[in-house]
Amino acid sequence: xxxxxxxxxxxxxxxxxxxxxxxxxxxxxxxxxxxxxxxxxxxxxxxxxxxxxxxxxxxxxxxxxxxxxxxxxxxxxxxxxxxxxxxxxxxxxxxxxxxxxxxxxxxxxxxxxxxxxxxxxxxxxxxxxxxxxxxxxxxxxxxxxxxxxxxxxxxxxxxxxxxxxxxxxxxxxxxxxxxxxxxxxxxxxxxxxxxxxxxxxxxxxxxxxxxxxxx
Numbered sequence: 001x002x003x004x005x006x007x008x009x010x011x012x013x014x015x016x017x018x019x020x021x022x023x024x025x026x027x028x029x030x031x032x033x034x035x036x037x038x039x040x041x042x043x044x045x046x047x048x049x050x051x052x053x054x055x056x057x058x059x060x061x062x063x064x065x066x067x068x069x070x071x072x073x074x075x076x077x078x079x080x081x082x083x084x085x086x087x088x089x090x091x092x093x094x095x096x097x098x099x100x101x102x103x104x105x106x107x108x109x110x111x112x113x114x115x116x117x118x119x120x121x122x123x124x125x126x127x128x129x130x131x132x133x134x135x136x137x138x139x140x141x142x143x144x145x146x147x148x149x150x151x152x153x154x155x156x157x158x159x160x161x162x163x164x165x166x167x168x169x170x171x172x173x174x175x176x177x178x179x180x181x182x183x184x185x186x187x188x189x190x191x192x193x194x195x196x197x198x199x200x201x202x203x204x205x206x207x208x209x210x211x212x213x214x215x
Contacts (some may be wrong), residue, residue: 004023004024004025004026004030004034004037004038004179004181004182005023005024005025005026010109015107016107017105017106017107017108017109017111018105018187018198018199019103019105019143019185020185020186020187020199020202021145021183021184021185022184022202022203022209023038023041023182023183023184024213025209025210025213028210028213028214029210029213030206030209030210033175033176033179034179035206036072036076037148037176037179037181037182038182038184038206039072039206040068040069040072040073040148040182041146041147041148041182041183041184042184042204042205043068043072044064044065044068044069044097044146044148045065045144045145045146045184045186047064047065047068048061048064048065048101048144048146049144049186049188049195051064052136052144052188052190052194052195053190053191053194053195054135054136054137054138054190054193055135055136056135057133057135057136058101058102058130058132058133058134058135058136059119059122059127059130059133061101061144062100062101062126062127062130063088063093063127065093065097065101065146066093066094066097066126066127067084067088067093068146069093069096069097069146069148070084070087070088070092070093070096074087076172077169078168078169078172078173078176079092079167079168079169080167080169081166082166082167086167087167090163090164090167091124091125091126091164092158092164092167092168093126094124094125094126094127094154095125095154095155095157095158095164096148096149096150096154097126097146097147097149098125098129098149098151098154099126099129099147100126100127100129100130100131101130101144101145102131102142102143102144102145102185103131103132103142103143104131104132104140104141104142105141105143105187106141110131113132113134114130114131114132114133114134115132115133115134116134117134118132118133118134119133119134120133121133136190137190138190138191138192139189139190140189140190141187141188141189141190141198142187142188142190143185143186143187143188144185144186144188145183145184145185145186146183146184147181147182147183147184148181148182149180149181149182150173150176150177150179150180150181151181152177155173155177184204185199186198186199186202187199
């Protein structure tokens with residue numbers, strides 16, 4: 001394959017689990033378009049980690065990831081004719097990140113408690129797949145895994161939906177069709193005043209991944 005591959009890693013230690021995803025170019029080097037998609041996803045991942053702390057709503061973190069993706073797509077010209085807020089109101093973010101941001105992790109890979117004493121599931125595209133709507137608390141461990149995808153069904157649906165089609169620059173989006181996408185998944189613990197990245201020491205930047213694959 002000449003696209004980007006995603007490697008999903010699950011491990012267990014002393015009864016506790018991990019869930020990590022690394023995306024990498026099958027050829028060993030990113031094309032310019034692959035770099036754009038990868039760096040957009042990485043920026044969303046890092047923005048969420050920087051914003052995490054006790055008292056923060058997990059749905060707000062999902063919306064932050066969507067915002068970063070839409071902002072980067074707009075800068076690149078894939079999205080046009082409106083503001084980022086207008087695009088988010090039309091659920092443009094869910095076209096390209098059609099899944100929830102992450103899930104609790106502990107004794108199970110998808111750990112329990114996501115909807116215990118939590119606000120109800122949000123019935124909107126993309127965010128309805130969140131595995132929790134809870135507010136973050138110190139000691140919680142959760143995955144941060146934004147994704148950027150170009151799925152046929154969602155693209156075709158957006159092109160035929162006038163509320164979304166007006167924002168879609170089809171000429172620039174179509175070359176990405178069929179390339180799959182990128183997901184970057186980390187395991188993050190909520191601390192007293194922020195968060196701690198537990199899945200550290202992984203190659204994450206474009207340069208780190210290319211150097212690792214050149215070994």
